Amino acid sequence: KAGVTQTPRYLIKTRGQQVTLSCSPISGHRSVSWYQQTPGQGLQFLFEYFSETQRNKGNFPGRFSGRQFSNSRSEMNVSTLELGDSALYLCASSLNRADEQYFGPGTRLTVT
Amino acid sequence: AQSVTQLDSQVPVFEEAPVELRCNYSSSVSVYLFWYVQYPNQGLQLLLKYLSGSTLVKGINGFEAEFNKSQTSFHLRKPSVHISDTAEYFCAVSPGNSGNTPLVFGKGTRLSVIA
Numbered sequence: 001k002a003g004v005t006q007t008p009r010y011l012i013k014t015r016g017q018q019v020t021l022s023c024s025p026i027s028g029h030r031s032v033s034w035y036q037q038t039p040g041q042g043l044q045f046l047f048e049y050f051s052e053t054q055r056n057k058g059n060f061p062g063r064f065s066g067r068q069f070s071n072s073r074s075e076m077n078v079s080t081l082e083l084g085d086s087a088l089y090l091c092a093s094s095l096n097r098a099d100e101q102y103f104g105p106g107t108r109l110t111v112t
Numbered sequence: 113a114q115s116v117t118q119l120d121s122q123v124p125v126f127e128e129a130p131v132e133l134r135c136n137y138s139s140s141v142s143v144y145l146f147w148y149v150q151y152p153n154q155g156l157q158l159l160l161k162y163l164s165g166s167t168l169v170k171g172i173n174g175f176e177a178e179f180n181k182s183q184t185s186f187h188l189r190k191p192s193v194h195i196s197d198t199a200e201y202f203c204a205v206s207p208g209n210s211g212n213t214p215l216v217f218g219k220g221t222r223l224s225v226i227a
Contacts (some may be wrong), residue, residue: 004155033214043202054189056214070207090155100146101215103155 002027004093012110018079025072025093027038032074033101034066037088046089049074050097060090078109086111114139114157114205118218125193129141133188133221135203145186146204146215147177156202162186198225 005024013019025032034046045058049068066076072093078085088108092101119134137143144163148156160171167179177188186203203218 004183031214035217042219043217044194045214045217092156100144100158100161101156101204103157105155108153 003070004090004091004102006091006104006107008104008107010108012112013081014112015081017081018077019081019109020075020077021089021091021109023074023076023091023093023104025074025091026102029093029095029102030072031094031097031099031101032068032072033092033094034074034076035090035092036060037090037106038086043086043090046076046095055097074110083111085109114143114207114216116203116205116216116218118201118203118221121219121221122175122224123227124224127195128192130191131189131193131197131223133201133203133223135186135188135218136188137184137203137205139184139205139207141146141207144206145161145177145179146206147175147186147188148170148175148217150200150202150220152199159188159201193223193225195225195227197223199223 007022031050033048036044050070051096063079086089088106090106092103094101115138117136125131146161150156160169162169162179170176200220200222202220205217206207206215
């Protein structure tokens with residue numbers, strides 16, 4: 001069974017631009033969660049999607065948004081990028097909401 | 113609300129020595145507990161999980177953890193570490209089968225194995 005895939009793996013953007021990251025969960029998994037990981041703040045929860053609905057949202061500004069499609073694939077978008085948005089963005093999928101999560105390799109975003 | 117506290121942010125240990133990474137959680141309901149490992153420039157990988165049953169859980173790479181309900185702890189142990197165990201380790205909790213919230217992660221413990 002293929003694992004969680006994230007594209008792109010690396011991304012360099014300029015302040016003020018926007019970016020879209022993609023996540024394909026393990027086949028059959030319905031829950032997708034996104035996390036931001038930085039050296040200073042550690043692993044921070046962004047949002048969770050289940051059956052195309054956002055179920056939980058972390059404490060991030062409205063510039064961070066996401067969605068989930070009917071095939072469970074998910075995208076997150078960050079608008080008006082700031083230097084502080086430079087981070088590793090991790091996507092994780094699980095069969096159901098309280099099950100163990102399987103993580104993708106992450107997308108490393110660098111904002112210059 | 114649940115929370116997870118990993119008591120040590122960094123743990124240095126010599127190769128072939130034993131190690132314990134500590135994790136305490138708070139929750140008002142029964143929980144599922146997990147340990148994940150993250151190697152440099154990679155995503156998180158599940159090491160082991162406790163859902164129910166035996167309180168001693170064995171995972172991959174020789175790691176094990178013990179669920180202690182009275183002390184609300186889920187410490188990770190390995191009797192003899194290798195250089196390749198150098199990584200960051202995350203403890204996580206979920207509310208079992210009531211399932212209205214996602215996993216809550218601790219801040220991580222960086223394990224450094226010294227040759």
